Every structure is written in C-alpha cells, then in structure tokens.
Amino acid sequence: MLVRIVKMGFYKQNIEVFLQNFDDTKxxxxxxxxxxxxxxxxxxxxxxxxFTYSYWESEAALENYRKSELFNTVWSKVKPxxxxxxxxxSVDKLQSLE
Known part of the structure; x- marks a missing residue:
C-alpha cells in the first residue's frame, strides 16, 4: 500500500471553489x-x-489515476x-495505532 499526502495552498477567494470541486469529485x-x-x-x-490523504493499492494504481481523464479534469480546475x-x-505506512 502507498499513502499519498498532498499539500495545497489557495488564494482566499478560491477556497470555496476548491471545496465545491472536491465535494463534486471526491x-x-x-x-x-x-x-x-x-x-x-x-x-x-x-x-x-x-491536505489530501489517500491510500493506494500500489504506485501503479496511483500512476493510473494521475494519467486518467478524472485526474486531468480535477487538476485543470484546481491548478489555477x-x-x-x-x-x-508518497510514503509507506509503517505503523498504525487506533
């Protein structure tokens, strides 16, 4: 399993746009x-x-997503x-305590 952590900063006026886009695509x-x-x-x-925090079955699975139409659609809306x-x-989870 691969854990992906992405840090993003937004202009104040774009925060609601980002949140709506995330809600629409999550x-x-x-x-x-x-x-x-x-x-x-x-x-x-x-x-x-x-920050987004996601688990992927493998690096290949993450790469498939990053090459997908869905990712391109999401990224084109978020990038600006x-x-x-x-x-x-991309990190490996070593331990998890609950």
Missing part, C-alpha cells in the same frame, strides 16, 4: 480503481492550506486556484 476519486481511502484536511493555523506550489509525498 466520490469518483475514492471509487477510482486502486484508491482505498481518501480524506481532506485543513490547517488549523492557516485556513488557506489543505493555487496560491503556492503544491507539494506531494
């Missing part, structure tokens, strides 16, 4: 083959910073809204 992203989990977080100290360059990390 179910399709989560249903994409190989995606096992999807969450959206908002920074406590800076409300213009958001950024106030900072997005950052992304």
């Amino acid at each position: 179910t399709r992203i989560r249903a994409f083959e190989g995606c096992n989990f999807l969450e959206l977080y908002r920074d406590k100290n800076d409300p213009s910073i958001f 809204l950024f106030s900072i360059r997005p950052e992304a990390w």
